[in-house]
Amino acid sequence: MPSLLELPLLDSAAMGGVGSAPWRCSVTGTWVGESHALGSAALANPADFSSKVTLTALDAGFPAAEVDAIYRAGGLPWARTLQTNDPPDHRRFRALVERVFPPSRVDAMSDGIALHCGRLLQAWPPWTVVDAMRDLAVPLPLRIICEQLGVPDADLGAFKRWSDAAIRAIGLGASRAEHLEAARCGVEFQRYFMPLLADPGRRPAGTLVDRIAQAGGRDEAALSLAEQLSLQHTLMIAGHETTTSTLGSLLLRLAEDPALPARLRAEPPLRRRLVEEVLRLASPVQGLFRVTTRELEFGGVVLPARARVCLRLGAAHRGGSRFAASDALDLAGPPAALLAFGVGVHHCIGAA
Numbered sequence: 207m208p209s210l211l212e213l214p215l216l217d218s219a220a221m222g223g224v225g226s227a228p229w230r231c232s233v234t235g236t237w238v239g240e241s242h243a244l245g246s247a248a249l250a251n252p253a254d255f256s257s258k259v260t261l262t263a264l265d266a267g268f269p270a271a272e273v274d275a276i277y278r279a280g281g282l283p284w285a286r287t288l289q290t291n292d293p294p295d296h297r298r299f300r301a302l303v304e305r306v307f308p309p310s311r312v313d314a315m316s317d318g319i320a321l322h323c324g325r326l327l328q329a330w331p332p333w334t335v336v337d338a339m340r341d342l343a344v345p346l347p348l349r350i351i352c353e354q355l356g357v358p359d360a361d362l363g364a365f366k367r368w369s370d371a372a373i374r375a376i377g378l379g380a381s382r383a384e385h386l387e388a389a390r391c392g393v394e395f396q397r398y399f400m401p402l403l404a405d406p407g408r409r410p411a412g413t414l415v416d417r418i419a420q421a422g423g424r425d426e427a428a429l430s431l432a433e434q435l436s437l438q439h440t441l442m443i444a445g446h447e448t449t450t451s452t453l454g455s456l457l458l459r460l461a462e463d464p465a466l467p468a469r470l471r472a473e474p475p476l477r478r479r480l481v482e483e484v485l486r487l488a489s490p491v492q493g494l495f496r497v498t499t500r501e502l503e504f505g506g507v508v509l510p511a512r513a514r515v516c517l518r519l520g521a522a523h524r525g526g527s528r529f530a531a532s533d534a535l536d537l538a539g540p541p542a543a544l545l546a547f548g549v550g551v552h553h554c555i556g557a558a
Contacts, residue, residue: 226241226243226244226505226506227505227506227507228240228244228504228505228507228509228515231516234514235514236264236495236514236515236516237504237507237509237513237514237515237516238515238516238518239504239505239515239516239517239518239522240518240521240522241505241521241522242522242523242543242545243505244504244505244517244522245517245518245519245522245545245549246522246543246545246549247504248496248504248515248517249494249496249517249545249548249549249550249552250549250550251550252292252293252296252550252551252552253292253293253499254498254499254500254502255496255497255498255499255515256292256496256497256498256499257289257290257291257292257296257496257552258286258290258291258292258497259290259495259496259497259514260290261375261376261385263497263514264378264495264514265378265379265380267382268385269382269385269386272382272385272386272389273385273386273388273389276386276389276390276392276393277389277392277393280393280396280397281392281393281396281397282396282431282432282435283432284392284432284435284436284439285430285432285433285435285436286436287299287433287436287437287440288300288303288437288440288552289440289444289552293551296551296552297551299429299433299437300551300555302418302421302422302429302437303418303437303441303555304555305421306414306417306418306421307414307417307555307556312556315350315354318350318353319346319350322346322349322350323342323346326341326342326345326346327342329341338454338457338461339450339454339457342453342457343450343453343454343457344366344450345362346449346453347445347446347447347449347450347453348362348365348366348369348446348450349362350445350446351441351442351445351446352365354413354414354441354445355413355414355415355438355441355442355445356402356409356410356413356414356415356416361398364394364398365442367391368391368392368394368395368442369442369443369446369447371384371387371388371390371391371392372388372391372392372439372442372443373443373447374387374388375387375388375389376443392439395435395438395439395442396435399415399435399438400431400435402415402419403415403418403419403431403434403435404431406419414438414441415438418434418437418438419434422434422437444554444556445556447490448490448491449490451488451490452481452484452485452488452490455484455487455488455490456480456481456484459480459484459535463535466480476537479537479541480535480537482541482544483535483536483537485523485544485546485547486523486524486544486546487523487524487533487535488520489519489520489523489545489546490546491519491546492518492519492520493516493517493518493519493520494516494517494519494548495514495515495516495517496514496515496517497512497513497514497515498510498511498512498513498515499511517545519545519546522545523544523545523546
């Protein structure tokens with residue numbers, strides 16, 4: 207497991223091939239599923255593979271008591287909402303977010319995204335080497351999600367710092383200091399949004415924070431303040447970190463193949479296919495954790511109840527039995543059956 211975290215894109219040949227059966231890490235005790243079949247089966251079955259996985263269970267060094275004390279002293283402990291929740295409770299939050307962030311809202315964002323992208327590109331000096339991550343892949347998704355949440359440009363720096371701290375803590379192997387810093391940033395995030403959720407006059411109308419506050423206040427949806435804040439926090443991270451990663455991988459592909467931009471201009475339908483291939487070859491989420499709710503058979507192996515399972519999406523997308531090109535960019539093949547957006551009840555809302 208430690209080596210997989212350090213080299214998540216280790217190719218399947220070096221691993222001896224993506225296996226159809228899960229294997230158990232001797233260091234952590236976690237069961238690892240690498241094939242597309244194992245990943246899709248587990249993700250589609252929340253009854254047997256629960257999303258209620260905690261950092262305490264995954265990381266023996268997680269300072270749970272200290273983190274909890276920070277939240278209780280200055281904010282609120284996070285509530286289970288979307289990512290670490292299961293049906294039927296998960297459906298309550300999912301239905302609310304689907305109502306405030308429908309596909310029509312995503313479609314309506316296209317012109318605004320193009321405008322932000324154009325402004326960032328216009329700021330690039332001509333015929334000069336630029337840092338594409340710093341000057342496009344990071345600020346573009348950040349500005350979009352901040353705009354949706356009603357965060358002004360003046361606060362983008364704080365927003366990015368909160369998000370970075372949360373991402374470092376989510377990744378296994380984070381230090382005690384990183385976990386505590388993430389908790390302090392979490393409290394700052396909560397104290398930023400608490401007044402906006404409480405006072406309709408202070409939050410920009412039509413933003414996600416406004417729509418969640420309104421929807422969460424309805425009798426049939428009634429969300430606690432901790433639940434509303436947790437939803438905002440999930441949207442903050444999911445709303446831009448994965449997009450930044452994908453944009454960076456896409457820009458790298460374009461830089462590595464000088465003929466590719468011209469081909470995309472000549473064949474516009476290939477643009478969507480390229481995005482799919484980048485998501486396959488460089489999945490922004492390399493793996494997801496689940497915990498079994500009962501003893502069960504998984505890929506021919508019997509797993510006990512409460513077994514920790516790591517589903518390696520990056521490996522699943524490169525399995526030769528599922529994808530003909532495996533580790534190579536394939537713009538001619540059929541649409542890929544991607545796991546990058548999740549499966550079943552946890553399928554990415556923005557990709558609906």
